[in-house]
Amino acid sequence: EAGVAQSPRYKIIEKRQSVAFWCNPISGHATLYWYQQILGQGPKLLIQFQNNGVVDDSQLPKDRFSAERLKGVDSTLKIQPAKLEDSAVYLCASSLRKSSYNEQFFGPGTRLTVL
Amino acid sequence: AQKVTQAQTEISVVEKEDVTLDCVYETRDTTYYLFWYKQPPSGELVFLIRRNSFDEQNEISGRYSWNFQKSTSSFNFTITASQVVDSAVYFCALSEAFYGEETSGSRLTFGEGTQLTVNP
Numbered sequence: 582e583a584g585v586a587q588s589p590r591y592k593i594i595e596k597r598q599s600v601a602f603w604c605n606p607i608s609g610h611a612t613l614y615w616y617q618q619i620l621g622q623g624p625k626l627l628i629q630f631q632n633n634g635v636v637d638d639s640q641l642p643k644d645r646f647s648a649e650r651l652k653g654v655d656s657t658l659k660i661q662p663a664k665l666e667d668s669a670v671y672l673c674a675s676s677l678r679k680s681s682y683n684e685q686f687f688g689p690g691t692r693l694t695v696l
Numbered sequence: 697a698q699k700v701t702q703a704q705t706e707i708s709v710v711e712k713e714d715v716t717l718d719c720v721y722e723t724r725d726t727t728y729y730l731f732w733y734k735q736p737p738s739g740e741l742v743f744l745i746r747r748n749s750f751d752e753q754n755e756i757s758g759r760y761s762w763n764f765q766k767s768t769s770s771f772n773f774t775i776t777a778s779q780v781v782d783s784a785v786y787f788c789a790l791s792e793a794f795y796g797e798e799t800s801g802s803r804l805t806f807g808e809g810t811q812l813t814v815n816p
Binding site: 614622626629634635636637672682684685688689 | 731738796800801802804808
């Protein structure tokens with residue numbers, strides 16, 4: 582079974598530029614998550630989708646971050662414009678369902694460096 | 697609000713030593729799930745174990761064991777006879793359901809992680 586795919590693996594941009602990350606979850610997984618992991622910290626949830634609908638985006642900085650999952654499968658996360666403090670690893674995860682019982686499966690992440 | 701505390705930032709041991717990683721959590725819910733994940737240098741978080749709040753039975757899986765004590769809100773993880781390949785960052789996480797006005801789901805809150813280094 583293929584895991585969660587993410588691209589690109591690394592991205593370097595200058596502040597105020599835009600960037601987008603892509604995620605393809607495990608086949609059949611209805612729930613998709615985006616996390617931000619700053620160096621030395623645990624992952625923090627940005628947004629959660631159930632199929633193509635947003636379940637929780639309470640921790641997404643909506644003035645600069647946006648995400649979509651139009652067809653209920655793959656998803657993109659965008660930052661526009663980027664700030665220095667956005668330097669982090671962006672992790673995508675998926676789970677079979679949205680219940681708290683289901684373990685989440687994580688992709689390899691995209692390491693973003695903002696200069 | 698839920699919170700997970702991993703007080704040990706870094707632990708260094710010599711191969712074959714036993715090591716215990718501590719995890720303390722806070723929640724108001726009676727139903728919740730606790731997880732441990734491993735993050736090796738490659739960066740991908742790997743699921744290790746899940747425990748529900750009603751099951752305080754300790755679990756052993758090979759060299760890994762978990763001690764869940766609801767009375768102290770702790771969910772500790774022990775590696776017996778550690779190996780170099782165990783070197784990684786280990787995260788404890790707490791999952792709770794939430795119910796909003798229009799949606800419902802679950803939130804996974806991670807601790808800050810414990811960097812385990814096993815030296816040969």
